[in-house]
Each structure stands twice: as C-alpha cells, then as structure tokens.
Amino acid sequence: MKYKNTYDAIVIGTGISGGWAAKELCEKGLKTLVLERGRDVKHIVDYEDLKAPWELPHRGLKTQEDIRLSPIQSGVYNFNEVSRKYFVKDIDHPYEQVKPFEWARGYQVGGRSLIWGRQCYRRSEIDFAANSKDGYGVDWPIRYKDIAPWYDYVEPFVGVSGSSEGLPHLPDGKFQAPMPMNCVEKEVASRVKKGFTDGRMIIHGRTANHTQRIGTRGPCLYRGKCESGCSYGGYFSSNSATLPAAMETGNMVLRPFSVVKEIIYDNEKQRAKGVRVIDSETFEEHEYFSNVIFLNASTLNTTLILLNSVSEAFPDGLGNGSGQIGHNLMDMPYGAGARGNYEGFEDKYTYGARPTGIFVPRFKNINKATETKDFLRGYTFQGGAGRGRIGNAPGVGLELKDKLKEAGGWSMGITAWGEHLPYYDNKVTLHREKKDKYGMPNLQIDCEFKENEKAMLKDMMNSAAEILEMGGLKNVETYNWDKIPGSCIHETGTARMGSDPTTSVLNRWNQMHEVSNVFITDGSAMASSGCTPGPSITYMALTARAVDFAVKEMKKGNIR
Amino acid sequence: MKRREALQKAGFMFGGTIAGGSLLFQAGFRFNYGDGEGFFNKAQIRFLNEVGETILPESDTPGAKEANVGEFMSVVVRDCYAPQNQKIFIDGMDKLNILCKHTYQKLFVECNSAQRTELLSKLDKEGSEYFKLMKSLTLTGYFTSKLGATQFLNYSPAPGRYEGCTTERPW
Numbered sequence: 054m055k056y057k058n059t060y061d062a063i064v065i066g067t068g069i070s071g072g073w074a075a076k077e078l079c080e081k082g083l084k085t086l087v088l089e090r091g092r093d094v095k096h097i098v099d100y101e102d103l104k105a106p107w108e109l110p111h112r113g114l115k116t117q118e119d120i121r122l123s124p125i126q127s128g129v130y131n132f133n134e135v136s137r138k139y140f141v142k143d144i145d146h147p148y149e150q151v152k153p154f155e156w157a158r159g160y161q162v163g164g165r166s167l168i169w170g171r172q173c174y175r176r177s178e179i180d181f182a183a184n185s186k187d188g189y190g191v192d193w194p195i196r197y198k199d200i201a202p203w204y205d206y207v208e209p210f211v212g213v214s215g216s217s218e219g220l221p222h223l224p225d226g227k228f229q230a231p232m233p234m235n236c237v238e239k240e241v242a243s244r245v246k247k248g249f250t251d252g253r254m255i256i257h258g259r260t261a262n263h264t265q266r267i268g269t270r271g272p273c274l275y276r277g278k279c280e281s282g283c284s285y286g287g288y289f290s291s292n293s294a295t296l297p298a299a300m301e302t303g304n305m306v307l308r309p310f311s312v313v314k315e316i317i318y319d320n321e322k323q324r325a326k327g328v329r330v331i332d333s334e335t336f337e338e339h340e341y342f343s344n345v346i347f348l349n350a351s352t353l354n355t356t357l358i359l360l361n362s363v364s365e366a367f368p369d370g371l372g373n374g375s376g377q378i379g380h381n382l383m384d385m386p387y388g389a390g391a392r393g394n395y396e397g398f399e400d401k402y403t404y405g406a407r408p409t410g411i412f413v414p415r416f417k418n419i420n421k422a423t424e425t426k427d428f429l430r431g432y433t434f435q436g437g438a439g440r441g442r443i444g445n446a447p448g449v450g451l452e453l454k455d456k457l458k459e460a461g462g463w464s465m466g467i468t469a470w471g472e473h474l475p476y477y478d479n480k481v482t483l484h485r486e487k488k489d490k491y492g493m494p495n496l497q498i499d500c501e502f503k504e505n506e507k508a509m510l511k512d513m514m515n516s517a518a519e520i521l522e523m524g525g526l527k528n529v530e531t532y533n534w535d536k537i538p539g540s541c542i543h544e545t546g547t548a549r550m551g552s553d554p555t556t557s558v559l560n561r562w563n564q565m566h567e568v569s570n571v572f573i574t575d576g577s578a579m580a581s582s583g584c585t586p587g588p589s590i591t592y593m594a595l596t597a598r599a600v601d602f603a604v605k606e607m608k609k610g611n612i613r
Numbered sequence: 614m615k616r617r618e619a620l621q622k623a624g625f626m627f628g629g630t631i632a633g634g635s636l637l638f639q640a641g642f643r644f645n646y647g648d649g650e651g652f653f654n655k656a657q658i659r660f661l662n663e664v665g666e667t668i669l670p671e672s673d674t675p676g677a678k679e680a681n682v683g684e685f686m687s688v689v690v691r692d693c694y695a696p697q698n699q700k701i702f703i704d705g706m707d708k709l710n711i712l713c714k715h716t717y718q719k720l721f722v723e724c725n726s727a728q729r730t731e732l733l734s735k736l737d738k739e740g741s742e743y744f745k746l747m748k749s750l751t752l753t754g755y756f757t758s759k760l761g762a763t764q765f766l767n768y769s770p771a772p773g774r775y776e777g778c779t780t781e782r783p784w
Contacts, residue, residue, distance in 0.1 A: 235778055460782065
C-alpha cells in the first residue's frame with residue numbers, strides 16, 4: 054500500500070544534529086521530510102543582529118515581563134532582548150522539576166544551534182573507555198578510531214578554528230587557524246607550561262566561529278553578538294550551514310509548526326512506519342510515513358517522543374525493552390574556577406570581541422601519574438584574560454567622565470566544565486496527569502550531582518587557583534557558581550548507545566536495538582558525558598556516521 | 614494589562630508615603646503609569662536628564678542630557694526593574710528633591726550646576742542606594758546611546774579582527 058505523505062526519510066528536529074541528518078540524507082538523494090516544532094527562522098532574513106544598542110527599546114536588557122514569561126530561559130547566560138526570540142516561553146512549555154533542573158530550550162528552525170556556546174572538542178579514547186574502566190554506565194560500543202574519520206568529515210564543513218596540540222586526551226581536528234591569544238594569555242600560558250610537570254597547559258579554544266570563509270559563510274567579524282544570529286555567517290548553525298545545504302539538493306521538505314506526538318510502530322512488520330504530528334497552529338493531527346526516521350529532537354524531547362510512542366509491542370515506549378529510556382540523564386558540573394589580576398602590559402589593549410577564549414585540557418586521571426583518589430574522570434577549563442574600560446568610579450561630573458575613559462587593569466579567569474557520571478536514578482519520566490496544550494505529557498526531571506561531581510567541583514577551584522598563580526596572576530580568588538543540573542545545557546544520556554540490548558537503547562550505529570529503522574543521534578545517545586564541553590561536534594560526527602550506515606543498509610535491503 | 618495593574622498598585626503604595634507630596638505635585642511630579650510615554654512624565658524625565666547631566670556633563674563630548682538618559686531611565690525603571698528597585702528609584706526621585714528643598718530651598722531642576730554637583734557628590738560619597746541606581750542607569754544609558762557610544766566611545770559595530778596586544782586604546 055502506498056501512503057499519502059510518504060517520504061524516503063523523516064528527520065525530527067532541526068537543531069545541531071537534526072540539521073546534519075537533513076543535510077546528509079538529502080545529499081545522499083533521499084526525499085526527506087524535516088519536522089520542526091517551532092516557527093521557521095531564515096538565515097540573515099530573520100536575524101536582528103545588525104541593530105545598534107540604541108535601536109533596542111531596552112538597549113539589550115531583559116525585562117520583568119521576560120522573567121515572568123520565562124523564569125528559566127531568562128536566566129540563561131546569553132538571553133537578552135535580541136536573543137530572547139530564540140528561547141521558548143516557559144509558561145507555554147511547562148515541565149516538572151522533582152529536583153531543580155534548568156532546561157534551556159529553543160523551539161524554532163535551527164533549535165539551539167542559534168544560541169549554542171560553539172566550543173568544539175573531540176572526545177578522546179579516554180572518554181570512550183571511561184565507562185568500562187570504572188564501571189559507571191555501560192561501555193561505549195565504539196572507540197575513538199570509529200568516530201575519528203567522522204570528526205574529520207564534519208569539522209571542515211562546520212568550520213572549527215583551533216590549534217593542533219598533539220595530545221592523546223584531546224585529539225586534534227581539521228582546524229581553521231585559531232583566534233589569537235592576547236598578551237596576558239600568552240604570557241600566562243608560557244609560565245604555566247614551564248611551571249607544571251603534570252601536563253597542565255593553556256591552549257587556544259576550539260570554536261565553530263570561523264577564521265576563514267566557507268562558501269558564503271564567515272569569517273567572524275568579532276562583533277560579540279553570536280546569540281543574535283549572525284548575518285555574516287560567522288559561526289556554524291543549522292540555519293547558516295546544514296539546512297541551506299539540505300535545501301539546495303531539492304530533496305528537503307521542511308515543515309515547521311510540527312510537534313511530533315509519536316512515532317507510529319507497525320506491529321506486523323516490526324518497524325516504525327512514520328510519525329504522528331500535531332500542527333501547532335491548527336492543532337490538527339497529520340501522519341507522515343517513511344522508511345527511515347532520524348530522531349533529533351534534543352535529549353529530553355527525544356525521550357518524550359519515545360516514551361509517548363506506545364504500542365502493543367512497546368507498552369513502555371518505543372524500543373524501550375531495556376527500560377533504560379529516560380534514565381542515566383547527565384549534564385555537566387561546571388562553574389567552579391578562579392580569577393586574578395595581572396600586573397603589567399599596562400600600555401597594551403585588545404580590540405574586537407573574540408567569541409572564544411583559552412582552554413586547559415584535562416590533566417587529572419589521564420594516566421597513572423595524574424591519578425587522583427578524590428574523584429573519577431576529569432574536567433577542563435575555559436577562560437581568558439581581558440582588559441576593558443573601567444565601568445564605574447566614585448564621584449560625579451567632569452572628573453568622573455574623564456575617569457571613565459581610563460582602562461582598568463588586566464584580569465584573567467578560568468572556569469571548569471567536568472564530567473557527570475551516568476547514574477540510573479538520574480532520570481526523566483512522563484508526568485501521569487499534567488499535559489501541555491498539545492496534550493503531550495509534561496516531562497518530570499529528577500536529576501542531581503552526586504559525590505563524585507561535588508568532589509570534582511572542589512578540585513576545580515583549587516587547581517584553577519594553582520594554574521593562575523603559576524601564571525603570575527595576583528589576588529587570585531576562587532569561586533563556585535553553584536550551578537544546578539541542566540544549566541550547563543549539555544543534557545545527555547537518556548537513550549544511550551551500548552552493545553547489549555538489555556542495558557542500552559542504541560547500537561554502535563545509533564540505531565535502535567529494537568527498531569532497526571529508527572536512528573537517534575542527538576545528546577540522548579551518549580553513554581557518558583565526556584570530560585570536555587562542546588559535545589555538539591560529537592553529535593554531528595555521530596549523525597553523519599549514522600546516516601552513512603543507514604543509507605548503506607537501505608541499499609542492502611536491511612532497512613525497508 | 615497585568616503589568617499595568619501592578620504598576621498602579623505600586624504607585625498607590627508609594628503615593629501615600631511621600632512627604633512634601635504637594636510640592637512635588639506642583640512641580641509636575643505625577644506618574645502617568647505607562648500610558649504611552651514611558652513610566653515617567655515629561656517633567657520627571659527632564660529632572661532625570663538633569664541628574665544625568667550632573668553625573669556626566671557635556672564637555673568636548675555630549676552630556677547625558679543630550680543623550681536623553683532620562684527617557685532611558687524611564688523605560689528601564691518601568692520594564693526592567695524588579696518592584697523593589699522601582700520603589701527605591703521612585704522614592705529616591707522625591708527624596709532627592711526634598712533634600713534639595715531642605716538644602717537650597719529649591720527643586721533640583723531650579724538649582725545651579727554647582728549646587729547640583731555638590732548635592733550629588735555628597736549622595737555618591739554616602740553610598741545612597743537610590744543615587745547608586747540613578748548613577749548606574751545614567752552610565753549605562755549614556756554608553757549605549759548613539760551619542761555616547763559613537764562620540765564618547767569609539768563604537769565599532771564590526772571590528773573584523775581580534776587584536777590581543779595593541780597599543781591603541783579601542784574606545
């Protein structure tokens with residue numbers, strides 16, 4: 054039987070990983086329906102990044118109304134008067150916090166790729182072997198060598214700027230030239246390199262802000278407005294890069310305003326046959342069919358769709374024979390670090406708003422010599438040095454006005470991002486009664502940091518201070534922002550990869566163990582959080598790899 | 614609708630606590646609660662512009678008044694301030710005039726610039742809470758205004774490069 058609304062492939066979601074799935078499927082010749090729950094956001098056309106501050110009613114500040122409508126989103130670090138349109142209104146999209154959990158969301162074409170942090174670090178062999186080594190979570194079914202060619206494949210298209218360092222625990226990539234360090238960062242980096250014997254070092258941040266042009270995109274103009282969307286295409290987003298590439302093939306049908314209610318399972322053929330969608334404008338339901346489905350709704354919404362897709366074969370959610378869907382939720386403990394002042398370079402300044410900084414690769418638990426008893430796994434630092442105009446000064450009048458022309462001193466800070474162990478009881482479930490306006494159950498998030506993460510946060514502060522002191526910073530102070538889970542916006546793990554179908558949801562190809570024509574390549578696939586920030590580049594590599602596999606399998610007739 | 618109600622409530626609350634209310638009323642100090650012209654009326658914005666000008670006066674570059682920081686303050690106090698700071702700010706406007714009246718027997722806008730400077734310097738030194746807010750908004754409003762950004766600072770919408778070690782001050 055030939056269905057109406059039939060495509061070769063369906064992609065659910067248009068964020069970082071959905072954009073890649075769309076591009077790869079379309080470029081391989083598949084007629085692909087790409088579903089997005091929010092409105093369309095067209096590259097350049099829909100951005101407001103060219104407005105000067107004085108053209109904004111509140112000069113960029115958030116309002117009390119923003120806080121009322123979006124108490125959670127308005128607390129995200131890059132939420133402002135311009136970027137707020139890329140965040141959901143919390144009151145329209147409720148969820149339950151069993152324990153405090155910040156869930157940042159962007160429901161529009163491009164998803165959170167418009168407002169992401171853009172840092173890109175490859176996972177290393179240490180990351181992929183971590184679960185098997187200490188027994189937390191299940192072993193990754195892949196190793197670095199399996200994904201390395203796919204990092205190679207996606208990075209040049211993404212446009213990652215960074216430096217090659219030859220570190221086994223932070224593999225190099227196909228980089229564009231790094232964005233420069235400033236004089237204090239260079240000086241501190243040189244002192245740190247000389248001063249430590251345990252491998253602590255300061256390198257260039259690796260970011261999807263382009264130092265070279267890629268087709269019509271970039272380079273970055275150092276405006277410091279990434280979260281507004283970038284009319285110059287200075288950073289990678291689905292809107293700037295993957296979706297236009299998919300569109301160019303003529304194979305993509307993009308359908309915004311499409312809230313996926315469930316994946317429809319064909320009991321007889323033992324495969325997914327399509328998706329049921331609620332039109333968010335008309336509230337009408339539509340069904341679309343395809344041979345293969347890529348689920349890229351972002352970790353928590355992917356979980357929602359799976360758990361809401363119940364059938365005779367899967368009463369607990371699609372492909373959930375293992376009972377693992379929704380469990381092992383991870384974010385990353387972050388926000389602990391140190392800052393200090395630098396005395397010197399008083400006649401030197403910086404020019405331009407650099408959208409990245411410096412990076413300290415992992416240096417704990419990378420080998421026997423660096424093992425610590427205090428915690429498992431590791432963390433890394435991001436940070437930078439800078440010098441600006443003094444913001445305020447005592448007094449009023451001409452004297453004050455003159456003073457406000459002066460430069461402050463140089464200061465430098467580094468902040469850590471660390472690994473969150475996969476715990477079965479950190480989980481997301483469907484609320485039994487509460488539903489949103491589309492009739493979708495509210496998610497109920499129950500996630501916390503435990504002893505290992507807390508021990509790591511303590512260590513982060515101490516080692517940050519050690520690094521800065523070695524670097525010559527004065528008046529070094531440590532801090533911990535006491536971030537709650539979710540606030541790192543690296544939620545992962547709720548449909549993890551693994552070799553054993555009884556303990557994991559996806560196989561080594563991101564294919565559901567139990568539903569061979571459904572692939573999941575967003576953060577939910579992760580078996581561990583990894584020790585570096587910037588997980589998106591891994592989702593991108595896994596997506597391209599999974600599409601390649603899926604299309605080959607379709608050609609072989611293994612996926613019908 | 615809700616916001617408007619909230620502001621009206623806030624106005625009611627403050628209205629009753631202000632000493633010397635009739636004096637201020639005569640001087641045009643009536644709140645017009647967001648019916649098209651921002652939170653404050655024209656007289657109040659003029660007053661805030663004079664406060665701003667005293668903090669950042671005209672020199673070889675424009676002052677805060679020309680950059681219309683009063684209007685900016687009106688919008689921010691209405692839309693961005695939490696109720697607690699709204700109250701401090703609004704009460705502060707009256708407190709400042711009352712202090713002025715006690716010191717110089719005049720409203721702030723009627724004082725000469727030396728008197729204004731002396732008064733605000735004193736509040737600045739004392740760490741007055743409401744003056745801190747006024748000063749902070751004056752600075753933010755000035756630096757983000759077209760005049761402040763392009764004439765006092767060296768507004769550069771698209772630097773095009775990052776220099777990590779330049780001898781040229783970028784503002």
